[in-house]
Amino acid sequence: MIELINVNKYYKDKHVLKDINLDVKRGEILALLGLSGAGKTTLLKVMNLLEDIDSGKIIFDGIDVTNLNENEKVKYRRRMCLVFQKPEFFRGSVFDNIAYGLKVRKVSKREIELRVKEALEIVGLKGYEKRNVKTLSAGEAQRVNLARALVIEPEVLLLDEPTSNLDPKNTEIIENIIKTAREEKGVTIVIATHDQGQALRISDRIAIINDGKLEQVGYKEDILFNPRTLFVAKFLGMKNIFKGYAKNGKIFFEDLEITVNSNINGEVFFGIRPEDIMIVREGRKKENMLRVKIERINLISASIYEIESYYKSTKIYIHVPRHVVDVMKLYKGKYINISLKKDSIRIFPK
Amino acid sequence: MNNIEIFLDSIRRAIELILSGDPYVLSVTIVQLKVNLTAVMISILLAIPLSIILSFKEFKGKRLVLSILSTLMSLPPVVVGLIVFLILSKSGPLGFLNLLFTPEAMIIAQTILATPIITSMSVASIKSVSDSLKYVALTLGANKYQMILSILNEAKYGILVAILAGYGRVAAEVGAILIVGGNIVTYEGISYTRTLTTAITVEASMGRLDAAIAFGLILMLISFIINLTLFILQRRSV
Numbered sequence: 001m002i003e004l005i006n007v008n009k010y011y012k013d014k015h016v017l018k019d020i021n022l023d024v025k026r027g028e029i030l031a032l033l034g035l036s037g038a039g040k041t042t043l044l045k046v047m048n049l050l051e052d053i054d055s056g057k058i059i060f061d062g063i064d065v066t067n068l069n070e071n072e073k074v075k076y077r078r079r080m081c082l083v084f085q086k087p088e089f090f091r092g093s094v095f096d097n098i099a100y101g102l103k104v105r106k107v108s109k110r111e112i113e114l115r116v117k118e119a120l121e122i123v124g125l126k127g128y129e130k131r132n133v134k135t136l137s138a139g140e141a142q143r144v145n146l147a148r149a150l151v152i153e154p155e156v157l158l159l160d161e162p163t164s165n166l167d168p169k170n171t172e173i174i175e176n177i178i179k180t181a182r183e184e185k186g187v188t189i190v191i192a193t194h195d196q197g198q199a200l201r202i203s204d205r206i207a208i209i210n211d212g213k214l215e216q217v218g219y220k221e222d223i224l225f226n227p228r229t230l231f232v233a234k235f236l237g238m239k240n241i242f243k244g245y246a247k248n249g250k251i252f253f254e255d256l257e258i259t260v261n262s263n264i265n266g267e268v269f270f271g272i273r274p275e276d277i278m279i280v281r282e283g284r285k286k287e288n289m290l291r292v293k294i295e296r297i298n299l300i301s302a303s304i305y306e307i308e309s310y311y312k313s314t315k316i317y318i319h320v321p322r323h324v325v326d327v328m329k330l331y332k333g334k335y336i337n338i339s340l341k342k343d344s345i346r347i348f349p350k
Numbered sequence: 351m352n353n354i355e356i357f358l359d360s361i362r363r364a365i366e367l368i369l370s371g372d373p374y375v376l377s378v379t380i381v382q383l384k385v386n387l388t389a390v391m392i393s394i395l396l397a398i399p400l401s402i403i404l405s406f407k408e409f410k411g412k413r414l415v416l417s418i419l420s421t422l423m424s425l426p427p428v429v430v431g432l433i434v435f436l437i438l439s440k441s442g443p444l445g446f447l448n449l450l451f452t453p454e455a456m457i458i459a460q461t462i463l464a465t466p467i468i469t470s471m472s473v474a475s476i477k478s479v480s481d482s483l484k485y486v487a488l489t490l491g492a493n494k495y496q497m498i499l500s501i502l503n504e505a506k507y508g509i510l511v512a513i514l515a516g517y518g519r520v521a522a523e524v525g526a527i528l529i530v531g532g533n534i535v536t537y538e539g540i541s542y543t544r545t546l547t548t549a550i551t552v553e554a555s556m557g558r559l560d561a562a563i564a565f566g567l568i569l570m571l572i573s574f575i576i577n578l579t580l581f582i583l584q585r586r587s588v
Contacts, residue, residue, distance in 0.1 A: 050485055082485075082489040084485065090503070101490035105491055149489075
């Protein structure tokens with residue numbers, strides 16, 4: 001639906017988008033995941049033709065829209081809509097604000113009234129037409145912000161951190177509206193977020209952006225379990241990253257020899273997700289086993305304990321289901337055997 | 351009569367003068383309003399498009415233009431009067447137009463006084479509309495023209511305040527119109543280029559306190575109305 005080819009963008013001397021290649025497919029929800037300042041907003045503005053690019057190409061629905069004049073841009077811009085992170089309204093009522101996109105498209109008054117009403121129902125703010133936008137709460141404001149985009153019935157909805165200022169309940173409401181828009185209207189959605197949980201909850205694919213560069217784009221399982229860069233691995237919760245020396249399918253690390261599925265040789269980083277580490281019962285043997293000392297046990301969600309353990313001076317995080325702590329009688333100071341399964345180890349050449 | 355009695359008597363006669371519809375007082379008031387309003391109207395026609403260009407177009411030297419405008423805002427009226435006088439005088443570049451000592455000359459001088467203030471303040475109030483609202487308008491499908499109208503609509507109270515500030519400046523001004531208008535009254539005692547402000551200077555210096563006070567009262571009434579409107583607008587724009 002929107003394809004970016006080798007897109008580069010500078011703000012004065014700052015290189016904010018670096019060789020971006022991204023193909024947003026029709027009808028998908030793509031999460032643009034990255035930290036603040038990574039270039040998410042700029043990328044969305046570029047897709048919306050609100051910002052010119054310095055080099056590269058933008059293809060919208062098969063048509064090159066890179067170098068259009070202002071009038072032609074409006075034509076394509078009207079098939080999409082960008083919802084900004086901070087709701088900014090025009091002076092006046094909720095109705096005026098939601099009707100705005102329809103008014104500039106010269107939609108008839110009667111149809112505007114119907115569609116605004118419908119949009120307010122979709123976002124759960126039925127009857128809010130006459131409210132002054134200044135009196136809205138943060139959650140309501142964000143929903144009106146979304147409603148004035150939905151009312152246009154865009155083919156592509158670009159969302160910039162739509163829930164970053166909201167509590168969990170309002171976040172859930174907004175996420176449901178987004179999912180419904182895709183399911184019922186087939187809207188193509190690109191959502192920028194810094195929250196990996198949100199990206200996993202609502203998207204089909206995730207594009208990880210870091211410092212203006214796309215680190216990895218793929219289905220979420222792929223991104224999560226086959227991170228291609230150290231940044232992606234760390235960003236998506238691979239808390240155990242170590243430095244070692246790889247040779248002939250083995251990594252030498254501390255005084256250990258760890259077997260891996262890789263033929264890379266030389267200095268490498270390698271990592272394993274905390275939930276992929278297995279605790280091995282005393283007396284049993286497993287691959288890549290090592291003995292660690294438990295330093296701290298911390299409940300990090302309703303069902304998961306995080307165990308901070310040490311092998312010599314190396315800190316290793318292990319996530320275990322709640323019952324494991326009781327069943328295996330884990331406590332601070334205890335020594336346990338753990339196994340780093342070679343299928344779970346990911347290697348990042350230096 | 352002691353001094354206070356003389357003063358109070360002057361005020362009483364001044365009010366009588368206003369209420370009686372004295373043709374001299376009336377004509378001075380009309381000249382005042384005509385010159386001020388026309389000058390402000392022309393200023394609006396110049397300042398609004400100028401402030402739109404300055405707000406929405408990027409060009410080289412834009413900063414320079416803005417800083418010149420804010421310098422012009424504080425230009426002393428007497429100096430403006432002098433410059434217009436020199437330009438319109440017989441030997442000046444526009445002397446052939448024979449405009450010196452006419453209401454038109456006064457309008458020119460006051461337009462020069464009001465335009466920078468209306469432009470600068472309008473630019474400031476357009477600027478105060480959040481920049482991201484421009485993007486909001488565009489992403490919601492507005493073309494450039496529609497976007498500019500929407501932003502102007504957001505800034506409308508600020509622009510009205512700018513216009514009133516411009517009016518305030520020219521309404522209270524004496525120096526420029528005194529020089530280029532000449533403070534002329536016809537043989538019939540009807541004002542040609544005499545305004546409330548210039549009239550006060552003449553009447554006061556001639557010791558006609560009642561007339562001077564009458565003009566002062568009318569002038570105060572006008573500025574009171576302006577300020578009241580400003581106050582209401584500013585409260586609404588918040």
